[in-house]
Amino acid sequence: MKWFPDYNYILASQSPRRQELLKSLGIEFQVRLKEVEENYPEDLQVQQIPEYLARLKSNPFMSELTDKDLLITADTIVLLNGEVIGKPSGREGAETMLRKLSGNEHQVISGVCLSSQKKQKVFSALTNVLFKQLSEKEIQYYISVFRPFDKAGAYGIQEWIGFIGITHIEGSFYNVMGLPVQKLYEEILHF
Secondary structure, eight states: OOOSOSOEEEEOOOOHHHHHHHHHTTOOEEEOOOOOOOOOOTTSOGGGHHHHHHHHHHGGGGGGOOTTEEEEEEEEEEEETTEEEOOOSHHHHHHHHHHHHTTOEEEEEEEEEEEOSSOEEEEEEEEEEEEOOOOHHHHHHHHHHHOOTTSGGGOOTTSHHHHHHEEEEESOHHHHHTOOHHHHHHHHHHO
């Protein structure tokens, strides 16, 4: 029995976590990738950045979509005290980020863009995450073993650091992994 609307679903993301989450939702999809320079206007409010980038990532695909295609693009940012924390630039960057997040609450916002040949829907989800005070030994172990250099905020909630370090979460756990699947489910059904 088919549960979702009858589209050829396309995920434009190389993130293994997004691919895993979409698969777990029960959607059959193909992955297509195109290079997109992830720049945004400096005057954009921080909460708007992930939606802007998710829409930006859909642009190179728009002329190729047929009326049977549904493209899914997404972007996730981490905010600490209103400052956007991106992906770390190597080990030193990851250490600095984790030290900043240690003992503090931060926000994770994922923007998602659904695109067909005829329309587009952009939405986002916000999750509050609280880390305990991480020891230097914990930070060094996590970076050495898990090498979180491809992750916003230099951590994966589904990895060791999430197990031992996150004391409270308010909002979608899966949003922190990079795709707010419950909200995505609802938006696809209403698309």
